[in-house]
Amino acid sequence: MNQNSNAELHGRLRKSGLRVTKPRKIIADTLGNTIQHLSAEEVYFRVHKAYPNIGLTTVYRTLDLLEGMGIVTRLQIGDGRARYELLENPRKPGHHHHLVCTDCKRIVEYSDFVDEELGLLRKVEVELSRKHDFRITGHVIQFQGICSGCRKQH
Amino acid sequence: MNQNSNAELHGRLRKSGLRVTKPRKIIADTLGNTIQHLSAEEVYFRVHKAYPNIGLTTVYRTLDLLEGMGIVTRLQIGDGRARYELLENPRKPGHHHHLVCTDCKRIVEYSDFVDEELGLLRKVEVELSRKHDFRITGHVIQFQGICSGCRKQH
DNA sequence: TTGTTAATGATACCCATTGTCAATAGAGAA
DNA sequence: TTCTCTATTGACAATGGGTATCATTAACAA
Numbered sequence: 001m002n003q004n005s006n007a008e009l010h011g012r013l014r015k016s017g018l019r020v021t022k023p024r025k026i027i028a029d030t031l032g033n034t035i036q037h038l039s040a041e042e043v044y045f046r047v048h049k050a051y052p053n054i055g056l057t058t059v060y061r062t063l064d065l066l067e068g069m070g071i072v073t074r075l076q077i078g079d080g081r082a083r084y085e086l087l088e089n090p091r092k093p094g095h096h097h098h099l100v101c102t103d104c105k106r107i108v109e110y111s112d113f114v115d116e117e118l119g120l121l122r123k124v125e126v127e128l129s130r131k132h133d134f135r136i137t138g139h140v141i142q143f144q145g146i147c148s149g150c151r152k153q154h
Numbered sequence: 155m156n157q158n159s160n161a162e163l164h165g166r167l168r169k170s171g172l173r174v175t176k177p178r179k180i181i182a183d184t185l186g187n188t189i190q191h192l193s194a195e196e197v198y199f200r201v202h203k204a205y206p207n208i209g210l211t212t213v214y215r216t217l218d219l220l221e222g223m224g225i226v227t228r229l230q231i232g233d234g235r236a237r238y239e240l241l242e243n244p245r246k247p248g249h250h251h252h253l254v255c256t257d258c259k260r261i262v263e264y265s266d267f268v269d270e271e272l273g274l275l276r277k278v279e280v281e282l283s284r285k286h287d288f289r290i291t292g293h294v295i296q297f298q299g300i301c302s303g304c305r306k307q308h
Numbered sequence: 309t310t311g312t313t314a315a316t317g318a319t320a321c322c323c324a325t326t327g328t329c330a331a332t333a334g335a336g337a338a
Numbered sequence: 339t340t341c342t343c344t345a346t347t348g349a350c351a352a353t354g355g356g357t358a359t360c361a362t363t364a365a366c367a368a
Binding site for chain 3: 177178207211212215234
């Protein structure tokens with residue numbers, strides 16, 4: 001679908017000595033074609049419509065692979081089902097954090113104050129690396145709440 | 155073990171019309187006696203040593219209950235196994251956040267810059283509540299990394 | 309002490325994710 | 339293009355946190 005991201009994926013895979021397979025392209029495309037945060041099963045369903053011979057196991061494996069390569073991020077919202085999102089998605093804002101409705105699991109992205117958040121995180125990161133001798137590889141900032149729709153239903 | 159926290163627990167339970175049972179006291183005590191972040195199974199093992207007739211199901215139920223009452227917090231570190239921690243633990247600092255080794259799952263608590271973090275979070279919270287009409291109930295701020303021990307093993 | 313019923317414990321179950329392994333298909337060599 | 343090698347796949351079984359069920363037990367009010 002998106003030539004750029006397909007070429008990008010191709011290059012990244014080949015550079016790591018990995019093969020560029022149909023499932024890998026299709027799964028990456030599926031994430032590139034939505035602004036939603038899909039679970040592995042949801043990715044599978046969407047892929048399955050056009051390519052019924054691609055299995056759920058492959059979806060899991062591919063999402064893991066893409067996450068390991070830094071192409072995809074895994075999002076834990078506390079319901080025991082991971083959601084996945086393409087890091088560089090032209091349909092989305094750049095670095096953002098998430099606001100999650102703990103009732104209906106709806107996820108809202110925000111980028112208000114994100115620069116400020118990142119500035120502070122960087123400062124904390126330096127201090128923690130030094131003090132606890134960690135190599136910091138990532139962070140999570142997330143808000144939980146109840147959206148207006150779910151509040152009305154009670 | 156701790157008279158204060160036992161009295162506290164008793165009061166909170168009774169005020170909600172809930173019964174003060176042996177398992178509830180013991181499970182809360184178990185969390186009060188450690189600075190570690192225990193999984194449900196780890197709580198069960200510890201409880202089981204002295205009270206072998208308390209079942210794992212009850213541990214899960216009680217941890218859920220205590221979380222719902224705001225006495226315990228659940229911590230997701232991304233390995234599919236929740237960890238629990240007593241919110242007001244005399245052996246621990248007050249409000250803190252976590253640094254997690256993604257390799258060995260060790261959890262380090264930190265309170266450096268926490269005031270600053272909380273200040274910013276509060277500001278973001280106000281903006282998000284307004285803009286997206288959410289009632290914000292909580293937040294997660296967490297760093298991931300590799301601890302020095304795990305880095306040496308490679 | 310007794311009656312009521314919330315809470316418990318044993319067990320079966322659910323369901324997201326991972327392991328296994330024979331079959332398939334990228335991609336470099338010929 | 340065809341061949342070869344082996345990474346990758348897909349079907350299926352297995353794992354493992356966590357939850358539902360239900361008969362039994364034990365808080366607690368009277």
